[in-house]
Amino acid sequence: MSTEVQPDPSIIGNIAKPPFVRLPDPARLFADRAARFRALATGHQLESSLKFLAGVSQVQSDIQSGLPDVTIPTSDTLQRAKEHKMPPLDRSAFNPDPAFDQAFEWLLSAVEPLAMPTEAGAALARVKSIERRARDMMVHNVLADAIPVEELAEHIFVAAALQVHYARVAVKLNPESLVEIGHGVCPTCGGAPASTMIVGWTGADGTRFCSCATCGTLWNYIRVQCTLCGSNKKMHYQEVEGSEGMIKAEICEDCRGYVKMMYQQKNRDIEPIADDVASLGLDLLVQELGFRRGGVNPFLIGY
Ligand SMILES: [Zn+2]
Ligand SMILES: [Zn+2]
Numbered sequence: 001m002s003t004e005v006q007p008d009p010s011i012i013g014n015i016a017k018p019p020f021v022r023l024p025d026p027a028r029l030f031a032d033r034a035a036r037f038r039a040l041a042t043g044h045q046l047e048s049s050l051k052f053l054a055g056v057s058q059v060q061s062d063i064q065s066g067l068p069d070v071t072i073p074t075s076d077t078l079q080r081a082k083e084h085k086m087p088p089l090d091r092s093a094f095n096p097d098p099a100f101d102q103a104f105e106w107l108l109s110a111v112e113p114l115a116m117p118t119e120a121g122a123a124l125a126r127v128k129s130i131e132r133r134a135r136d137m138m139v140h141n142v143l144a145d146a147i148p149v150e151e152l153a154e155h156i157f158v159a160a161a162l163q164v165h166y167a168r169v170a171v172k173l174n175p176e177s178l179v180e181i182g183h184g185v186c187p188t189c190g191g192a193p194a195s196t197m198i199v200g201w202t203g204a205d206g207t208r209f210c211s212c213a214t215c216g217t218l219w220n221y222i223r224v225q226c227t228l229c230g231s232n233k234k235m236h237y238q239e240v241e242g243s244e245g246m247i248k249a250e251i252c253e254d255c256r257g258y259v260k261m262m263y264q265q266k267n268r269d270i271e272p273i274a275d276d277v278a279s280l281g282l283d284l285l286v287q288e289l290g291f292r293r294g295g296v297n298p299f300l301i302g303y
Contacts, residue, residue: 018204021175021187024216026167030061036271040278048117050278053299055114056156057274060164063106068099070168078177085181087190089169089215091143096136099168104135104161111157123153143214145192145296152301159214159298166215180219183230184259184294186212187219193227194297195260195276196250200268208261211272213296218272226252227259228294237261238289240282246270247279249286257294258286273297 037054041047073081073088081088096104108128116124127135138158141147147155170188178187186193193210197218200206209218210227225232227250234253239245246266251258260279262270277299284303287293293303 018199018201018207018209018220019175020180020220021178022209022218023170023173023175023188024167024218026064026164026171026216027061029167029216030057030064030164033271033274034058034061036269036274037277039269040274044278046278046280048115050274052114052116052120053274053277055116056111056160059107059110059114060160063103063110064164064168067102067106067164067168070099070165070172071097072169072172078173082177082179085179087181087186087188088173088177089166089189091190091214094139094143096139100161100165103164103168104158107161107164108157111160119153120156123151124157127154127157142298147298147301155301156298162214163216163298170215170217178219183225184210184227186210186215186217188212188217189215191215192294192296193259193272194295194300195262195272196221196227197262197264197270197272198223200264205265213273213298224250226250226255226257228252228257229255231255238282238286240279240285243279243282247275247282249282249291251286251289251291255294256291258291259294273299276300 034054034057037050037057041050044050078088138155142155142159142162166189181187184192191212191214194213196208196210198208208221208223210221211218221227224235231252231254236251237248238251239248245263247260247262249258250261262275264270276297283293
């Protein structure tokens, strides 16, 4: 599989040469996300939820100092993963270690004072009292994208702890060791993208990146191609009125799925997780047309 970017008619004349991946910077990732959630919350229909998620993101940022060091895959594992085109962080083999346990525990304590929807408060109390085995089952559910609908709120806290943990591991990897794996698969952890972004980065302006909902890795992807099935034949785009081209759903008639595309050139502050939640109206519109959401975002599970 080639990692080269195909020519995109919309950037002819541009010499954009995007990197294949941009690994997350956990020190910035969650703080930036918190700021974006806060900015989006004001006057939004989902104001209280967005403010709560701003609080959760801020906690994800704050708890990092003092956490035990994360364990990174051995060079053998990295080499094998590369040879077999597998993500080096194997989600199915994840074993909670002291770094994750501590992140999870600190996160639960730190979110407690946040103003949150009643349902989330009740879910937090339940998560705090569960036994380890039940917690590990929830960890498994999040990593397998198999969250039971009746426990969505509980799993938000588990997913938030996993995001911190995976971003802390991902940042330690060498981008050179990562290879393209498949459509809609994070080359770092095998996760699905929450959304995709047309970036405004110097040297990569106008190219597209998928954003992993778990580890925060951004990876380059062809611009007009379904991230779910790889088809590029029957694509069309939909946006809500007033979005002014900032966020569109890329809809694929072949697999009947859609993933959002966010245009950083239209707004430098766009954040792939926060803006995904705040643009729920677009999901509702496109689902009404009969298409299924392909993006995976633990803060938007159930849609
Ligand atoms: Zn990932
Ligand atoms: Zn498709």
